[in-house]
Amino acid sequence: FVANDLQLDDDCRMLIVTGPNMGGKSTYMRQTALIVIMAHIGSFVPAASATIGPIDRIFTRIGAADNVSGGQSTFMVEMTETANILHNATKSSVVLIDEIGRGTSTFDGVALAWATAEHLARVNCSFTLFATHYFELTTLSEILPQTKNVRFDAVENGNEIVFLYSVKQGPASRSYGLAVALLAGLPTDVIERARAHLRTIEDKTLQPKYDADNDQIPLFDNDLSQIKSVLDATNPDELSPKEALDLVYHLYSLKKSRIH
Numbered sequence: 001f002v003a004n005d006l007q008l009d010d011d012c013r014m015l016i017v018t019g020p021n022m023g024g025k026s027t028y029m030r031q032t033a034l035i036v037i038m039a040h041i042g043s044f045v046p047a048a049s050a051t052i053g054p055i056d057r058i059f060t061r062i063g064a065a066d067n068v069s070g071g072q073s074t075f076m077v078e079m080t081e082t083a084n085i086l087h088n089a090t091k092s093s094v095v096l097i098d099e100i101g102r103g104t105s106t107f108d109g110v111a112l113a114w115a116t117a118e119h120l121a122r123v124n125c126s127f128t129l130f131a132t133h134y135f136e137l138t139t140l141s142e143i144l145p146q147t148k149n150v151r152f153d154a155v156e157n158g159n160e161i162v163f164l165y166s167v168k169q170g171p172a173s174r175s176y177g178l179a180v181a182l183l184a185g186l187p188t189d190v191i192e193r194a195r196a197h198l199r200t201i202e203d204k205t206l207q208p209k210y211d212a213d214n215d216q217i218p219l220f221d222n223d224l225s226q227i228k229s230v231l232d233a234t235n236p237d238e239l240s241p242k243e244a245l246d247l248v249y250h251l252y253s254l255k256k257s258r259i260h
Contacts, residue, residue: 002165003048006032008127012148014120016138017131017167019152020176022183024165025131026062028152029096032129033058036094055094059085059126062098075103079112086119095120095128107236107244110134114245121147136245138171154179 002024008015017025035045039052061081066074082100089095100116101109113134120128121144130137141147151172155162161179178198182191236244 004028004165004167006167011146013125013146014117014128014130014144014148016117016140016147016149016171017129017151018133018135018138018149018172020154020161020163020172021133021180023152023154023163023176024167025152026098027165028167029060029062029098029129029131033060033094033096054092055127056090056092057088058094058096059089060096060098061085061100062096064102073103078103082116086116086124089120089124089126091125093124093126095124095126095130097128097130097132099131099133101134110136110245113137114140117147118144121145133175133177135171135175139245141171 004024006015006028017028019025031046035047035050036052036055036058038045039050040055061078064074065077066072067077072080078100082097085095085097097116097120101111101113103109104112113132114137117128117130117137117140120126120130121140125146138149141149149169149171150167151170152167153164153172154176155164156176156179159179159182161176161183178191178194181194182188234247239247
């Protein structure tokens with residue numbers, strides 16, 4: 001067992017948790033809920049020290065399962081549980097969100113996860129652990145109040161992966177999905193083919209190429225009609241989630257600057 005600290009208070013009410021599958025994210029969240037429950041029933045808790053204020057409810061969106069008898073798909077169950085959290089969580093609630101948005105397209109998933117995190121931070125203001133594999137969400141710490149990033153790391157040694165299970169400050173820098181898939185027993189040729197596809201996706205460039213770090217964007221130099229032409233020429237299915245979000249924010253800031 002690896003002991004990990006957790007601090008949620010008025011300075012930080014949300015942690016965006018990233019890291020590999022089987023790296024410890026879900027355990028970290030579940031142990032938080034269990035310790036809160038144990039403290040509220042007057043029990044000892046498995047910690048060197050703990051300061052826990054009054055908590056009115058614990059909300060969770062963890063796991064993936066459909067509801068056959070209720071006619072609900074896995075994604076519908078996920079959205080129903082999320083809706084319940086957003087409608088009912090308060091500043092005194094603990095909220096655990098684990099990988100929301102997996103049951104739909106990448107763009108929809110990122111957008112829903114992003115908007116959910118925003119609502120929790122700005123409206124509910126609950127004590128929230130928000131685990132995700134969407135690295136785009138790690139930028140939320142720059143724009144949302146009282147939000148920080150933590151991560152669980154792993155180390156690759158050849159074809160082996162070693163999970164460290166210790167929480168560290170800051171976002172994860174990469175995913176270990178293929179390493180975990182190999183550990184699960186997927187055929188080597190499938191893993192190698194997946195690596196080849198991954199390299200192709202990562203190296204893929206857009207025409208016209210959008211440079212999020214370049215403030216001087218020639219395509220937008222003339223007038224707003226050129227923005228429309230750029231969007232018309234852009235295939236959204238070829239954008240990575242990060243590129244899509246960058247493009248939206250830059251277009252929005254450009255629109256504001258031209259209006260004002």
